[in-house]
Amino acid sequence: MIVDLPSATTQDVSKKLVRLRNQTGAMTLGRVLTLVIVVDEADADAALDAASEATRQHPSRIIALVLGNKRGANRLDAQIRLGGDAGASEIVVLRLYGALTNHGRSVVTPLLLPDSPIVLWWPSTSPDDVAKSPIGAIAQRRITDAATSTSPRKTLQRRASNYADGDTDLAWTRLTRWRGLLTAALDQAPYESVTEATVTGASDSPSTDLLAAWLAVRLRCKVRRARTRPGGGMSSVRLERASGPIDLVRTEGSIATLTQPGQPVRRINLARISNAQALAEELRRLDADEVYEESLVKGLKLVGTTSVTASEAVADGEAPSVAAARKAGDKAQREGRKLTGNAMVEAAPSATKDAPTVKKAARRKLAAKTSGATTKKSTARATTPKKSTARATTPKKKS
Known part of the structure; x- marks a missing residue:
């Protein structure tokens, strides 16, 4: 199920989630965490596919903050994916435009699962200090990927100087x-x-x-x-x-x-x-x-x-x-x-090494049976009277 909410507010999205929950059941049951993805439009589809596959092992509510044109008018386009279109999780895609791109924390906060851990993932571009960024400060775990930066070694050096508990990188x-x-x-x-x-x-x-x-x-x-x-x-x-x-x-x-x-x-x-x-x-x-x-x-x-x-x-x-x-x-x-191959060849004779003895025993048994059958047949022939003798001793009827 995919529900589009163009030009919406976070309140609209929250109310729609509640209505869908009443229609389809408690979707939040079994969700172990909230995974927030901060990504550009160009990498959004690949990031959502990866997150959907990864959360099959960890059912979650996935909230994707897709950052659009910062110079345009303020607008929020939302999309809710449930069921087969979201795998084992539920996905909320929020496309931000204009000044909203700088207020991701305010947009995402009303949609977080209550009393559950928050994990942030930047698939591509990320802040220099992820732990002290406004949205990074609300997460227990912050995942980056230095391999996607233009200068990975310098990125690692910045990560080292700004490290905080909970930071990690997919390069590791x-x-x-x-x-x-x-x-x-x-x-x-x-x-x-x-x-x-x-x-x-x-x-x-x-x-x-x-x-x-x-x-x-x-x-x-x-x-x-x-x-x-x-x-x-x-x-x-x-x-x-x-x-x-x-x-x-x-x-x-x-x-x-x-x-x-x-x-x-x-x-x-x-x-x-x-x-x-x-x-x-x-x-x-x-x-x-x-x-x-x-x-x-x-x-x-x-x-x-x-x-x-x-x-x-x-x-x-x-x-x-x-x-x-x-x-x-x-x-x-x-x-x-x-x-x-040699082991298979050597195993074949060992498996059949008793075959000649078995064949000899079988031939002897067959010969014995054949000999016994021949003797009985000969005896039977010897004791059975010939038909010609029976005809010779039988008197002829008078005409």
Whole structure:
């Protein structure tokens, strides 16, 4: 169900929600939070699709503040989406024009769910200090995305200087699997300290900067930042230890290889997560993220802004080669298929090794049955009188 309310007021929207609630039932039951989206018109549809998908795991009231032309006349166009058009949530789209674009907090406040957490999400442009912005001050959780800014590294630096409890960024959320795989690798023998690390990724990848910052804080070692061409995202991580390096390399698309001393090369699914998946992960927690805070505020300073190119890092032996990792992964895949094929071939004789004995026993049993049947048949033939003898002894009738 989609209900349009052109040139409306927040009071009109609130009354319409109450009428729809009386008609269709208590829509607010089961809503765990209010998700407020502040977005421009160009990114509104994509943001609403992502929010609708993410809130299937966290049913919410989604209020989208779509900022239109600030120079036009003051106007509020509203739209209410329910049922199949809103997924597991209910969506209120408020398009603001004119001076109303600067008063989003006043517009959204009457529509917030009572006694429920408030989460704000800026899919693209966001204030420099999100916690102290008028609308950000009412939220327990504030989600930004540094990857959408024109200068991601400077954006992270501003986030670090203005950090407040409840702030987070989707660039950090996209690192969850990378951090999990590296932690799991270090939890295996030999339990050695990491002496230095190199993180390689695109020059405009805030996730690469945050991963390097996280390693610098957690491992307390020197961490280098190597850069590739813009737009490529995370590429590789090398952790140097006395027994040899641990290399995690994204070779192509969603495939990565993990190389450790004394262990075979492993191919891993390391797909990039969508905005909906990242948003759903962030909605699972509403408290402060201390690890993100530590990486953002302390780690970025430890890494610094100096970086080398990926080719220079590979030439100096500080970073793994993506081409070499791809070849090693392909070789490991071929060997795995070969071992699987050999195992199937070896399993076939073992499963039928008793077949000759079974066949011999079956032949003997069949021969015995055949012999017995032949003997009975011969005996029966021997004791049965011939018809010709019966005819010879039977007297003929007189004519």
